[in-house]
Amino acid sequence: MTVKKTFLQGLLANNPVLVQLLGMCSTMAISTSLFNGVGMGVSVLIILTCSNVVIALLRKIIPSKVRIACFIVVITGFVTMVDLILKAFVPALSSSLGVFIPLIAVNCIILGRAEAFAAKNTVLLSAVDGVGQGLGYTLVLTLISVVREFLGNGTFGGGILNGGEGFRLLPSEYPALLVVLPFGGFLALGSLIALVQYIQKRKTRNNGGEAIAK
Amino acid sequence: MSFSAILSVALGAILAENFVLVKFLGICPFVGVSKKVDTALGMGAAVTAVMAIASLFCWLINAYVLVPLNLEFMQTIAYILIIASLVQFIEMFLQKVMPGLYLALGIYLPLITTNCAVLGVVLLNTQNDYNLLGSVIYGLTGGLGFTLAIIIFASLRERLDLTADYPEAFEGFPIALVTAGLLSLAFMGFSGLKIN
Numbered sequence: 001m002t003v004k005k006t007f008l009q010g011l012l013a014n015n016p017v018l019v020q021l022l023g024m025c026s027t028m029a030i031s032t033s034l035f036n037g038v039g040m041g042v043s044v045l046i047i048l049t050c051s052n053v054v055i056a057l058l059r060k061i062i063p064s065k066v067r068i069a070c071f072i073v074v075i076t077g078f079v080t081m082v083d084l085i086l087k088a089f090v091p092a093l094s095s096s097l098g099v100f101i102p103l104i105a106v107n108c109i110i111l112g113r114a115e116a117f118a119a120k121n122t123v124l125l126s127a128v129d130g131v132g133q134g135l136g137y138t139l140v141l142t143l144i145s146v147v148r149e150f151l152g153n154g155t156f157g158g159g160i161l162n163g164g165e166g167f168r169l170l171p172s173e174y175p176a177l178l179v180v181l182p183f184g185g186f187l188a189l190g191s192l193i194a195l196v197q198y199i200q201k202r203k204t205r206n207n208g209g210e211a212i213a214k
Numbered sequence: 215m216s217f218s219a220i221l222s223v224a225l226g227a228i229l230a231e232n233f234v235l236v237k238f239l240g241i242c243p244f245v246g247v248s249k250k251v252d253t254a255l256g257m258g259a260a261v262t263a264v265m266a267i268a269s270l271f272c273w274l275i276n277a278y279v280l281v282p283l284n285l286e287f288m289q290t291i292a293y294i295l296i297i298a299s300l301v302q303f304i305e306m307f308l309q310k311v312m313p314g315l316y317l318a319l320g321i322y323l324p325l326i327t328t329n330c331a332v333l334g335v336v337l338l339n340t341q342n343d344y345n346l347l348g349s350v351i352y353g354l355t356g357g358l359g360f361t362l363a364i365i366i367f368a369s370l371r372e373r374l375d376l377t378a379d380y381p382e383a384f385e386g387f388p389i390a391l392v393t394a395g396l397l398s399l400a401f402m403g404f405s406g407l408k409i410n
Contacts, residue, residue: 021387024241024242024245025238025239025240025241025242025330026238028238028241029237029238029239068324068327069298072294072298072327072328073291073295076290076291076294077291079290080287080288080290080291083290084287098341099334099337099338099341102289102290102333102337103239103330103333103334103337105290105294105333106294106327106328106329106330106333107330108242108328111328178399181402182235182236182238182395182398182402183395183396183398183399183402184395185238185395186391186392186394186395186398187391187392187395189391190384190387190388190389190390190391190392190395191388191392193387193388193391194381194383194384194388194389195383197383197384197385197386197388198382198383201382201383
């Protein structure tokens with residue numbers, strides 16, 4: 001596998017959230033504003049890349065029987081570092097993501113990539129895979145956040161742009177608060193995955209030469 | 215902790231602040247092991263046990279080891295190691311005593327280690343400064359809330375497979391998420407439930 005291919009895999013074809021269906025909890029829970037979405041995405045990107053590199057470095061030393069425990073210790077170490085850094089330098093993000101920052105330690109994406117990719121590939125490829133998968137996650141998170149914030153709050157970039165207020169796109173009496181509540185999280189992710197499945201199904205149908213309009 | 219405080223923590227964890235449907239913790243097993251009511255019940259019981267026992271041990275370790283040594287920043291690592299060893303222990307126990315359930319849970323049993331509901335509950339215990347009794351009650355009732363949600367969801371999905379008619383693109387995961395969303399809407403009716 002080449003570097004470019006590995007990178008692009010994570011962005012679209014093998015997107016961690018939309019295709020591999022990993023990391024659901026955090027995706028739905030914190031995607032309520034642009035600030036949360038980007039902040040969480042970048043934190044995961046950094047942790048994923050670092051842990052992928054370290055695990056690829058250690059892949060010949062770690063005995064396969066206790067590999068999961070070793071992966072978890074490596075990952076949690078980086079999570080603790082990021083948690084402390086965020087608390088010190090971006091306290092607003094730290095308090096708004098709350099318990100979901102330490103919970104990155106058990107995010108299936110990171111353990112999944114360690115097991116499926118970093119444990120079997122070279123350091124360079126693992127680093128590229130970490131960046132690609134991390135960007136894919138950030139992309140999806142940002143997309144869902146922007147949509148949910150717009151529909152549920154009527155703003156864009158809340159918590160970060162325009163002095164933390166965000167730009168108001170809809171008058172405050174229109175937005176449906178329901179969308180930023182848990183229900184909206186389930187619905188938004190469900191619809192997005194359905195869209196991806198729809199595109200995949202159409203593609204296979206067209207390739208099979210039996211494109212029948214329904 | 216007074217009796218009413220305990221009752222209020224319990225009611226909150228089961229209904230108003232349900233771990234899966236309101237706090238978004240433990241979604242993977244919630245969607246993964248909810249195709250049949252029996253397996254869902256087994257998973258719920260296993261998660262409840264791990265959550266209650268993990269709350270107990272993590273509280274003890276935190277209060278008597280981490281805090282006296284000023285090692286609070288090691289909480290996440292310490293907690294996850296405790297949870298991993300607990301899960302390993304429960305796995306061996308089930309394999310010996312209830313092999314049927316052990317096989318039914320399959321890959322999801324070791325995955326309880328990475329279930330965010332379990333790590334979530336011990337982190338929230340620390341964050342909320344619950345005492346020993348409060349932590350255990352919160353863990354136990356949080357697990358019961360998880361069990362309640364997963365059983366309702368599994369019975370919904372059993373019916374969904376038989377009767378429902380939905381667009382082809384929604385097959386599998388998406389329709390499960392939409393169903394869970396409607397369920398969470400129902401649980402929102404409990405918000406504001408308080409005992410004074």
